[in-house]
Amino acid sequence: MMVFRMNDWKTMARAIGIDAPEEQLDRTVGPLTGLETVFRQAVAALEPGVEPAVIFDPEPGESSR
């Protein structure tokens, strides 16, 4: 399973055009670092081939859900 690491959230933020002062940017990206740590560990144990929980319905309105 490929695990994506996005260590430099601040550079990414600037790259997508989030134009905020340094302090505000720190507040924005700060929580992502902690979140990424827990998430990355979970993804490392993800079994390949698991279907995502959001399922495409080719026949909307006929679902037997």
Next chain:
Amino acid sequence: MIGQMAKSLRTGEATCTQLTATALERLAANEPRLNAFICVLDEPARRRAAQLDSELASGLDRGPLHGIPIAIKDLIHLRGERTTAGSRLFDDFRASESAEVVDRLESAGAVIIGKTGLHEIAYGITSNNPHFGAVRNPRDTTRIPGGSSGGSGAAVAAGIVPVALGTDTGGSIRIPASFCGCVGLKPTYGRVSKRGVLPLGFSLDHIGPLSATVDDAAITLNAIAGHDSLDPTTSRRPVEDYRPGDSASLQGVRIGRPTTFYMERVAPGVRARIDAAFEAAAQSGAQIIPIETTEVEEWNAVARVVLLAEAAAALGPYLQYREGFGPDVLALLDQGRLVPATMYIQAQQLRTQLVDRARTLWRHVDCLFTPTTPTIAPEIGAVEIDVGGVNEDVRLATTRLVRGINLLGLPAISLPCGDAGGLPAGLQIIGPPFSEKRLLEVASALERAIVA
């Protein structure tokens, strides 16, 4: 409460017009002190109540909600009225159609007296709204009511209405229920239609009642539950009569007592109320079973990734008006823009695995008891809160025990379980998918046991 009001209408002790007038008087007496309402529907509500009086007089009885004044969160469409979502971005938006839940409640005879305040776009837990001002907790107006359905919690706790609809994407019904001291029910994902409610997290959003009593929540669920052919996320499972009745009992119910996560980092006063709830349940014949819930931290992390991405997608078209958002919501939306598509898909893959593994819980227990929130209501403006001697971010601490349940789509109720330090504590009762009837029976029996 609804049961008593309904009885008074049928014995002639009260009229729909009087019940609505009383609700509007209580609203006026509490506003703007609580700031619980964004919109008051004075004239339309009085007109509707008069119609419902005529119906009752002519023998048309729509059931227990006939003539009962209620409120709805201002994220839910009501035909011809504004839906602000607690944002100035939607100032000029008026819904051309009511939400499905509103149509169902009106068909059941409910009278909508107003639309309640909320955290900006329902994305937060304080209801300290930068555009409409802070909603205040009726039990202590220096404290938050919780959120995002803070106005609904405040309106019920202040006795203005017996029921107000809320929405719950990461705890937004259960948190204000816990902080304000009322009942909050988040049904199973798919049990209640979301059509006509502004989305925040498409696969995490739920609609449900905040109410004065468990029976009030059940009466409301009876009206709003069921398949909606125009909402593909709704279930075709048959609905039940969710009212628990007087014979609801805890005898033989297997209640899981988490030994990990849920009882860690909880304020001592709240923990004492939860321990007392377990004791009351055991004395009423329930079997208390210690159980390990080892993956809650993963549930929360995956739920946060899903919500960050879905909310950024839902609100993306409005991000060109950055000045239109408050700083906390803007930071969350910007975080969501940084979540790559791969991360979102992996989160939904993890969700499949986590939902599958969580099923094993229900082999051993019928429901779980946990605290709803680890603390009582924080002060308005607090950024951090002391949780048993450790300072935590208010938002992360407050959502820690509720967020994962949205990822799993499970039904959960927050039930008042007494005061801790003079303010309410909430007990969260979680069950397997579509176990609302059992959960409401357990909550009703416990409600009686705690009051006794």
